[in-house]
Amino acid sequence: MPDADPIPSSATERAGLRADCGNCFGLCCVALTLTASADFAVDKEAGTPCSHLRDDFRCGIHTRLRSAGFPGCTVYDCFGAGQKVSQHTYGGRDWRREPDTAGQMFQVFPVMRQLHELLWYLTESLGLPAAAPLHPQLRASLETTEDLTLSPPGDLAELDVSAHREQIAALLLRTSELVRAAGHPRKKRSHRGADLIGARLRGADLRGADLRGAFLIAADLRGADLRQADVIGADFRDTELSGADLTDALFLTQAQLNAAKGNAATRIPGSLVRPSHWSDGRRAGPA
Structure with missing residues (x-):
């Protein structure tokens, strides 16, 4: 030390x-820059104020961003x-x-x-x-x-x-x-940058896995164990994390959690906040 x-x-x-x-x-x-998509309802060029930005620099639709077509802002x-x-x-x-x-x-x-x-x-x-x-x-x-x-x-x-x-x-x-x-001496298969879009990984043991930059869009990770998995840069958009354990996942950010789906049974690091749009249901473990 x-x-x-x-x-x-x-x-x-x-x-x-x-x-x-x-x-x-x-x-x-x-x-x-905003690009009209599933994340943003409109196109907006960089340097142009969003039409919902108020004079006090607050968002005029903050409480209903998702329903108004701006889930990307909540992420x-x-x-x-x-x-x-x-x-x-x-x-x-x-x-x-x-x-x-x-x-x-x-x-x-x-x-x-x-x-x-x-x-x-x-x-x-x-x-x-x-x-x-x-x-x-x-x-x-x-x-x-x-x-x-x-x-x-x-x-x-x-x-x-x-x-x-x-x-x-x-x-x-x-x-x-x-x-x-140190935590998982047995070498695991690397998933760095892997295309795991929509992958069925429910209940998977991903402890200590290398998931750096992996595309996990809409993947099913319900009940998966991601303790000490390196998830830096991983794309968690619409990833199902209900019941998953990310207690000490490496380099996990609030933005990644905000982009994913989870519930009250999802375990997250103490440094992060459970997203308000996650469900409260606790049935999420492996089938």
Whole structure:
């Protein structure tokens, strides 16, 4: 173990990595492109405010987004980038009162979002005892990434965030390999990037599995065991997770849970919140 205590992954340490819409200038409702689909009812170009965005930067249909044809909005998670850009990077100056900031602000927001997502993964990694050999590198990467989030707007707009993300990705992969090898020494078949759309995996033992970037759209994972499975980048849209165990799934995010289907019997990490649209039924185990 390193001399310094690992950064814990408690709610306190991750508070700044959770969306606080009340302190954001509705950036996800303006800066992002929307494409008419099952996720969004309309097309909207980046930089154009959503027609439902109110003058106070709140959503006018927040309580009925899904029924109004905007389930994609309920899935999206900025990892706290919205309030960081609004209140820190631009010091509370909003794009409506100071329109000259708009273009750059909308360019900075997706960069900040990627940096905050990396902070989420790095913070989680530093709370994993099996990854102790990598803690010094993880800590250094976290500090570097935090420093980048504090950069002036112009520097953030020009940041090659893809290159930085690639460096972190290699470290997160090594972290995953250490943790999964320690908990599940028997090597399992890799499902990295696999097409598992609609796959029937009810009750499957996926402990310690490599599901990085897997397409699990509409897959049946009811009652499946995904403890310590690496799910970074996995597509969980309409994935059935009722009764599944994701207690310590690696690199699981709120957005992935929001995109999936589950119920009260689905076990999730304590750092995440059970989506409000999940059912309350508890019958979900293996057939």
